[in-house]
Amino acid sequence: QVQLVESGGGLVQAGGSLRLSCAASRIIFSGNAMGWYRQAPGKQRELVAVITSSGTTNYTDSVKGRFTISREYAKNTIYLQMNSLKPEDTAVYYCNSVWAQVSWGQGTQVTVSS
Numbered sequence: 245q246v247q248l249v250e251s252g253g254g255l256v257q258a259g260g261s262l263r264l265s266c267a268a269s270r271i272i273f274s275g276n277a278m279g280w281y282r283q284a285p286g287k288q289r290e291l292v293a294v295i296t297s298s299g300t301t302n303y304t305d306s307v308k309g310r311f312t313i314s315r316e317y318a319k320n321t322i323y324l325q326m327n328s329l330k331p332e333d334t335a336v337y338y339c340n341s342v343w344a345q346v347s348w349g350q351g352t353q354v355t356v357s358s
Contacts, residue, residue: 245269246269246271246272246346246347247267247268247269247349248266248267248268248269248272248338248339248340248346248347248348248349249266249267249268249349249350250264250265250266250337250338250339250349250350250351250352251264251265251266251267251352252264252265252352253336253337253352253353253354253355254353254354254355255355255357256329256354256355256356256357257356257357258329258330258331258356258357258358259328259329260329260356261325261326261327261328261329262326262329262354263323263324263325263326264280264323264324264326264337264352264354265321265322265323266278266280266321266322266323266324266339266349267319267320267321268320268321268322268339269320270320272340272341272344272346273315273317273320273321273322274297274317274320275297276297276341276342276343276344277294277295277296277297277341277342277343278294278295278315278322278339278340278341278342279291279292279293279294279295279313279339279340279341279342280292280293280311280313280322280324280337280338280339281337281338281339281340282333282335282336282337282338282354283335283336283338283351284332284334284335285335287335289338290304291304291342292304292306292307292311293307293311293313293324294313294342295313295314295315295322299315301313306332307326307333310326310327310328310329311324311325311326311327312324312325312327313325322339324337326354329354329356330356331356331357331358332356333354333356334354334355334356335354336351336352336353336354337351337352337353337354338351
């Protein structure tokens with residue numbers, strides 16, 4: 245069964261940090277570029293961070309220098325370290341393959357208070 249399970253969200257004050265985790269089925273994880281997406285209320289889902297199978301990373305401008313994506317092959321897991329959080333980072337965060345998307349998981353809520 246193909247699965248994506250996100251965790252690690254929560255309520256944090258502006259300037260704080262959170263680390264998100266996404267456990268993925270091996271069929272999704274292996275050999276695929278993986279990404280973290282987010283969807284704020286009333287907005288479309290956006291891709292914020294990408295990591296390729298070789299470890300190359302890329303970020304949307306609004307999170308560059310603050311977020312770090314990483315992957316751990318032994319656990320079929322990707323992570324998103326989020327530092328210097330801002331209220332505009334408030335959203336539900338999801339992970340998925342970038343080029344071969346599967347059904348979305350439940351996501352994890354991140355709320356940043358000012």
